[in-house]
Amino acid sequence: MNSPPLLRRVGSFLLRPLDPPLLLLLGGLTLIGLLTLYSASGGSWVRWSNQLINFAVAICCMRLVAQVPPARLASVAPPLYVLGVLLLIGVAVGGEVINGARRWLDIGITRIQPSELMRLSTPLMMAWYLHRHQEDLLPRHFLIATVILALPMALILRQPDLGTALLVGAAGSFVLFLAGLRYRVIAVLGVLALAALPVVWGLLHDYQRRRVLTLLDPMQDPLGAGYHTIQSMIAVGSGGLFGKGWMQGTQSYLDFLPERHTDFIFAVFAEEFGLAGVLVMFVLMLAIVLRGLRIASQANGLFSRMMAGAVTLSFFTYVCVNIGMVIGLLPVVGVPLPLVSYGGTSLVTLGLAFGILMSVRRHRGMIGGP
């Protein structure tokens, strides 16, 4: 038994289908994430090791998806989409209510959040549908793609989970945009969306409105709705240029930061590593996005292009929405920071998403593929 060759063989089997630059960048961000999570947990290994397992699962998912050609992936889209919609209906009927929202479904072994699944399967389904008509995309095809998008969005809105609904909507919009939806139509839709704002405001739940209002003036209710935003802004701002140092963040260490392992972990990072650390993280994230867009640009076939673009832009959207929320630019919505926040579902979804990107990269030369 010669272990080094064996290890190398296993390693190369795992890594071969993966894009090295992207893998390197993702690895870098993951490292930062684990470092921050360790600090956010106050030096406890429990949550940290759980996250390692999540990463292992996510990497396996990525590896599995990466070796599947886009054509095969496309064929999975309809059943996955239908399953997702059914699960969402299931949630609406018999989901568990947590924090006043019906988001979770108990499937015996564990509880799952079907809306997470829809983040990926909705753009997948749209790409699959548009790809079938790539030769002559007519307005009605775009219309049907929009319906494909609207159905899960509506179900998720009902839960209610405005944040996820908007993120699914964003992913779908990227698909439509990259598929070549005319700017004229986009402009009209934009105007319609603006006009619909008052209506949407009327449909919002009280707590959602409060979050938006809090954004405008967090000091209005510093111990209630504004507490999260104020404390995270204090954490970020007190970090300064070079931060307080790893494991030295008083805001997180002394419990002032809420949700510091999950949605607000960026505040822990910014407090401990300062603007310098933030710049490093941003360079990594920007590089991931640019690498993803490069893969999209070189992809063959509408499905591959749309999926690569949608996955990359979803990553970008998550980053923007999460950090924007932590630093008080956007209302508080439950969106994790990709690869940094603690949580299995989000990591596995990310693994699948980047797996698709890897698959597109790996199979870019295939002609006539979907």
Add this chain to the structure above:
Amino acid sequence: MAQRLTTLEELGREQQYQSRLQVVVVLVGIGFALLLLRLIFLQAIEHQRFHTLAESNRISIVPSAPNRGLITDRNGVVLAENTAVYTLEIDPTRVSDLPGTLDALAELVRIDEGTRKRFLQRIRETRRLGLLPVRSFLSDEEVARFTAQKFRFPGVELSTRLYRHYPFGESAAHVLGHVGRISAADKAAIETRGENDAYRGIDAIGKDGIEKTYEAELRGIAGYRKVETDASGHGVRTLSSHASVPGNRLRLAIDIRLQQVAEQAFEGRRGAAVAIEPATGDVLALVSQPSFDPNLFVDGIDVPNWRRLNDSPDRPLTNRPLRGAYPPGSTIKPFMALAGLESGLRRPQDSVFDPGWFSLPGSSHRYRCWKREGHGRVDMHVSVVQSCDIYYYSLAVDMGIQRMHDFLARFNFGVESGIDIGGERSGLNPSEAWKRARFRDRWYTGDSVSAGIGQGYMLATPMQLAYATAIFANRGVAWRPHLAKEIVDSRTGKTRVTEPQPVFETHFNEAHLDLVAAAMVAVTEPGGTAAAAFRDAPYKTAGKTGTAQVIAIKQGQTYRADAIDERHRDHAWFIAYAPAEAPTIAVAVLVENGGSGSGAAAPVARRILDQWIVGSPPADEVAP
């Protein structure tokens, strides 16, 4: 590029796709730029502000209250101390089922409905504050029961706090006063004095008596700890600390044993007694009966107890020795006798005939002597010993009110004694000027007649009479009465003596003083009005009985104690000093509605003098 571009249409689509990707790159750039700008704003430009906010989040100043200074009596017996009190506290954020927890706790510790309501109210009113007190003053038994079961109650803690405690309870309550919670009015006063910092962490303040007068000495200086706290307010670690400085120790002139003997001597009757050391002004005992338990006030008095004390017709909260102004009655006579001698209006051997009444020339109104049949021929000595009224009626008329007023002022009548606790009244030493200002009326000779036997407008507090007696015993040298004897600095251990100076000195003819003193000694000897109370005393006492009318007796009527309401009966007075040759104590005793001075007040004085001079009450109590 590996793509195969076959048709023109495909080429167009490719161009469109690539241009869309370029748009996307621009959007991504804008997105990251926005985030970065905001982060530069937060972390570079506004960093200082957020840094300060984080620090104030993190660091809280926890004041540590100083130990209030002890108060002891003149022999070092502790009269006011600080005791640890057990308090049950709950952190509502750590207790999931609050009502259930309270129910379970109620099985171990008494938690009545009111306590429960107040606690739940407090939770609603405060946010994010950690431990909140449920009940204070847990008994040792309750502490033991809870401690054994503590594991069942996460989030419930037992804490100790120092409370002021007065071990002698009702004894000397009016001297010590009490501390109480700092009220809004106190807070405002503290603020105007600029003493905010001094009261950091202190929640009690001297409200009355010695505790109030010497507040600044007793309070001490609060220390503080800089503590790092987490979001729920729990201290995580101490960053730095400054120890508190305990308050100074106060030694009083009071002798608590004498005080207690004096209090017991009242046997439940209402009244007041003041004992002063003539040579120093030390107040040895200051009794006000009935009394109250100052411990009730320490943590805020409850409504039933307050009503009971405040609404009682016996007025236990009133400091009678200082606040009670009564007609001095016959106790004024020794001073009047001295006035007669000193003014030259009377020689010792001059006598008047007492037929039982006196009337002014040209008037039929008869001022009666307390003895209906009269004392016959009476000189100065007999007038004091027998307390003859007629002698003083004529003396007062001869002197006139102005000379009377001026002479009595030399014994500090009509002016506060200046004792070092608040609330003292000045009594009343009447004069023509006073009557004109007060009643817009002239002074009648008849007014002088009443004043001559300490009635009419004349008023004195027990404190004033004791002071006057002490001045007399000290042969004209007045030492301001004071309760605090010395202050022991808690830091240096040095002792400061509080004000033992003679405030004024009047020169009297020594022979005149001796004559009056001899008459006062005869009062307590066979034939005198207080002979019964002082039978077999192992020392010589100079004294004088007195009664103060509560209601006027009409012409031709006789005062009959049994026929009138108890509260309308005369007040009984007795003043004395002893030993007569070298006085170490001067007392004034007032028994409200006690009837006669000889029967009610003199025995109380006897027990005080016995305790002070002999050390214990005489074996067989002499009943009057």
